[in-house]
Amino acid sequence: MRGADTRVVLGLHRSRHERRLLTGALDLGVTALDTSTNYLGFRSHRILARTAGDLLPKFTVSTKVGYFPGRNGGEHCLDPVRLHAAVEQAAEELGREPDLVFLHNPEHSLREGAPHGRDVLAQACTALDDAAAKGLCAAWGVASWDPSPLLNLIDPTAPRPSVLMVRAGLLVGVGTLDAADALIKAWDLGDSAVWGMSPFGGSASAPVWARIDPRVFLRDSSRLSRVQAAFQAAYHLPRVDSVAVGTDEPAHLGELVDTLTGEVEERTIQEYRRLLRDRSQGQPA
Structure with missing residues (x-):
């Protein structure tokens, strides 16, 4: 090993x-494992706990919240009450508190969010920050497939994520690369x-x-x-x-x-x- x-x-x-x-x-x-509430048809946490519950303590486990079961398979929502409940449910289904919980693709709900997008994002970040403070997860972050819409929505008074996850690699466009760099700077995140x-x-x-x-x-x-x-x-x-x-x-x-x-x-x-x-x-x- x-x-x-x-x-x-x-x-x-x-x-x-x-x-x-x-x-x-x-x-x-x-030893790092990343999943999400909506993976495997919203069954990822339960399947992991059932098939490999004894292995999970050997991993640092990250998951994501923001997508919820809906009529068409899933819906995105940044309501702080639902996000907080999703973190609680993740810990319950995994049988342990996640080491890291990402706010999953917040831009999905923020594209049409103007002029209140900044408040919506700040409230969502506060919900995850509160969940971490209550011990439901060790830390929280933001996972964004398209970070560009977030750049003008960051409230400097809102809680900042501990980790940012973005697309990486040779197939990523320059707009996404530049937006990721700008977010890293705005949230004062190191490599x-x-x-x-x-x-x-x-x-x-x-x-x-x-x-x-x-x-x-x-x-x-x-x-x-x-x-x-x-x-x-x-x-x-x-x-x-x-x-x-x-x-x-x-x-x-x-x-x-x-x-x-x-x-x-x-x-x-x-x-x-x-x-x-x-x-x-x-x-x-």
Whole structure:
């Protein structure tokens, strides 16, 4: 069994929640587990507790609140009472208090929230801050698929998240990268308080990874595969300390863990971001 390394977080989005995956993760030293109230048809917490309740104390467990069962499968809501109750329910269903609870995609309900979006976001953050103060979770954060709508809604007097989770990797647009950087600055978060997610844009087997060679971003590309190089680059687009990645295969997870000794060429990363920005502005590369 390898030593614990929290730079890789096992994400359970689209996962079958099989026990062998969790035992395999522990063998690889992956001791951070990320799920959500709405994963696996709103059954993720209960399935985890039933199939691997004895393993959960060996993980730091993060989950997310913001989506609730509805007529069409699910609805998003930032009502503080419902959010607080969702944190309570998460702890009850998991059989333990989560180490971290994310406010899940708050932009989903804030796109139409003007002119009261700032108040809505502040109240939602306060609800999670209160839940942490009451011991229902150890800490709280914000997980945002599209952070751009949040930039003008931050109330400096409202509680600040401990962790921000955003999309990361070579398939993330420059607008999302810049918005993530702006949020990190606004909330005064260091690199260790920022997580990346969806490093392959949904699938490591997508055709795009056969058409491009992400090893150009590495200082030494001789020993890593294209998928491994793409995963390593995700830690720098934007700069994050941990990356949540989903898989049902421990072997694939092990392949990603093996990338952590690689080094990215920072100048190439910055040049790539410049090219993305030029393209978004219609400038010639």
